[in-house]
Amino acid sequence: MNEKQIRRSIAILPVSSTAKLTGLTPRQLRYYEKFGLVHPCRSQGNQRLYSLNDIDRLLDIKEYLDSKMTMAEVKRVLSKHSYADKAHQTNLSDSAARKIFSNEMLRIGRWNTHDSNNIY
Template sequence: MNEKQIRKNMAILPVSSISKLTGLSPRQLRYYEQFDLVHPKRSKGNQRLYSLNDIDCLLDIKDYLSSGMTMAEVKRVMLKQSPIADQETAEVSDTAARKIFSKEMLQIGRWNIHDSNNLY
C-alpha cells in the first residue's frame, strides 16, 4: 500500500466531524455500522474514528438511499464494490489459497487441464 492509501485509511475523524462532512446524524452512522456497511475503528476511550475512505463509503450509501434503494440493496452493491485489499487481512489456508490460484489460472486459460476437480 502506498503512502496515499495509508493516509486515506487512517481512522482519525470522530463522529461529530463525520456528521458535519456527510450530513448524516450520529444515529445514522451507528445504524450503518450495525448493518455492517462501515467499520470505524475505536479509540482507547471506545470512540468511533473514521477514515477518508469511510467518508467516501458513507457518501455512497447516502446517494444509494436517496435514489430509493433499500438497505439490503445497498449492502449488496457495497459488497460487490468492496476492494480486494480489504481481504488481505483474512486468513486463508495454504490449501484454500492453492485452490483459488488454480481456479483463477484455469479461468484465464494458462493451464490446459480438462478436469479441474482432480487438482486437489
C-alpha cells in the same frame, strides 16, 4: 498500497466531524455500523473514529439510499465493490513498507541527515 492510500485509511475523524462532512446524523452513523455497512475503528476510550475512506463509503451509502435503494440492496452493492477493490489491491512489499516508514521518519524529523549511516 501507496502512501496516499495508507493515509486515507487512517481512522482519525470522530463522529461529530464525520456527521458534518457527510450530512448524516450520529444516529444514522450508528445504524449503518450496526447494519454492517461501515466499520469505524475505536479509540482507547471506545469512541468511533472514521477514515477518509469511511467518509467516501458513507457518502456512497447516502447517495444509494437517496436513489431509493433498500438497505439490503446497498449492502449487496457495497460488498461487490469491496470484493472488487480487494481483488485489485497488491500486497505491500517489505521494501515499499520500509521506504514509506523511512520517508515518514525523515518527514517528522526523527532522523537527521547526518545520522543516515546509522540506518540498518
